[in-house]
Amino acid sequence: ASSSPPNSAQLHADEAKLFDINHQIKATLTELLNAPSVRHDERMRAWVQERLMDAEQELKRQRRRRSS
Incomplete structure (x- = not known):
């Protein structure tokens, strides 16, 4: 690794990768x-919504x- x-x-390139990863996180969440298991568990649902x-x-x- 260079210093x-x-x-x-x-x-x-790194920013584009990070953007893609965050899109994947959003889609997964x-x-x-x-x-159904999350939909019927209020605490879990609140946790997922916050994430x-x-x-x-x-x-x-x-x-x-x-854009800047």
């Missing part, structure tokens, strides 16, 4: 929210960074 800072292209809101906020932050 030099990553270049602009590498940072862009949405799927989980619709699972989903966190994921959506992170995606918004990433979109703002990409």
Whole structure:
């Protein structure tokens, strides 16, 4: 591993990967929210909804960074 800072292209590639990962997290949490075992468990449902809101906020932050 080199000790030099990553270049602009590498940072862009890493940001794109992170954006994709966060999209996958959001999709998985949405799927989980619709699972019968989660739908019928209030505490689990609240936990998943909170994680989903966190994921959506992170995606918004990433979109703002990409557009600036």
